[in-house]
Amino acid sequence: MKDQQGSNRISSGVIAAVSAVVVAVGGGVAWFTTQSNNIPTPSNPSGQIAQPVKPSTRQPGNEQTPNVYWLRPKDKNVALVPQPVKVASVLPNQALEAAFQSLLAGPTEGTDSTTIPKGTKLLGLKSENDEVHVNLSEDFTSGGGSTSMMGRVGQVVYTATTLNPKAKVYIDVNGKPLDVLGGEGVELQQPLTRESFQKNYPL
Numbered sequence: 001m002k003d004q005q006g007s008n009r010i011s012s013g014v015i016a017a018v019s020a021v022v023v024a025v026g027g028g029v030a031w032f033t034t035q036s037n038n039i040p041t042p043s044n045p046s047g048q049i050a051q052p053v054k055p056s057t058r059q060p061g062n063e064q065t066p067n068v069y070w071l072r073p074k075d076k077n078v079a080l081v082p083q084p085v086k087v088a089s090v091l092p093n094q095a096l097e098a099a100f101q102s103l104l105a106g107p108t109e110g111t112d113s114t115t116i117p118k119g120t121k122l123l124g125l126k127s128e129n130d131e132v133h134v135n136l137s138e139d140f141t142s143g144g145g146s147t148s149m150m151g152r153v154g155q156v157v158y159t160a161t162t163l164n165p166k167a168k169v170y171i172d173v174n175g176k177p178l179d180v181l182g183g184e185g186v187e188l189q190q191p192l193t194r195e196s197f198q199k200n201y202p203l
Contacts, residue, residue: 066099069158070112071151071203078151078203080158081112096163097125100134103159115151117142123174127167131191132160135172141181149181150201157192168193 067082085102087095100122106114117139124135134156144152153171160169168191171178180187189200 064095064163066095066162067159068099068103069155069162070107070114071155072112080154080203082158082162083107083112093125093127096127096132096160097122099159099162100125103155114155115144115148116140116155117144117152124172127160127164130164130166131168131170132164133170133172134160135175138174140173141178144182146182146186147203149186150203153181153188153192153201154197154203157197158194161194165194 065084065086067084069080069082071078072081073079085099087098103114104116104120104122106116106118119137120139121137122135123137124133126133136156140152156171157169161167170191171188177190178188179190186201189196
């Protein structure tokens with residue numbers, strides 16, 4: 001009888017110990033689960049899951065195709081002809097800057113030409129409130145007669161207004177307004193628009 005009671009006590013003790021372990025483990029798991037749920041996620045503290053998607057949804061609206069304007073013989077004169085430049089622009093003025101870089105690099109098609117002297121650099125460009133300010137290096141004024149001068153001014157005016165044909169264009173050379181062009185002293189009345197260019201400086 002005593003041995004049976006002893007074994008019963010041992011069994012009861014083992015069961016009690018096992019139960020305590022199970023309860024402790026279960027409680028620990030529950031506590032860990034609770035704590036895990038309470039820990040904020042550092043990578044996304046605000047919980048805005050859609051945040052990374054927003055830039056990609058806005059990009060198509062920012063994609064612009066400005067035109068670069070070249071000169072092409074037409075009858076006895078020359079005409080300004082557009083060539084599209086694809087630009088995935090995100091920042092302001094990015095599309096227009098890319099267009100001017102292409103313009104200053106020169107035409108790629110054989111029938112088109114430019115009277116903008118090689119080496120002319122874009123020193124600055126700003127477009128806001130229907131105005132476009134273009135700052136070019138001094139190379140822009142070198143060489144050529146009045147026809148050449150008018151051609152290059154037309155290229156700048158039309159390229160600058162490619163995204164806003166009604167915009168007013170201000171041309172600077174080394175930061176100073178370009179009032180007189182070339183040795184023949186062709187005066188520019190700024191600001192220039194497409195309309196005023198066609199009227200006052202026909203090619």
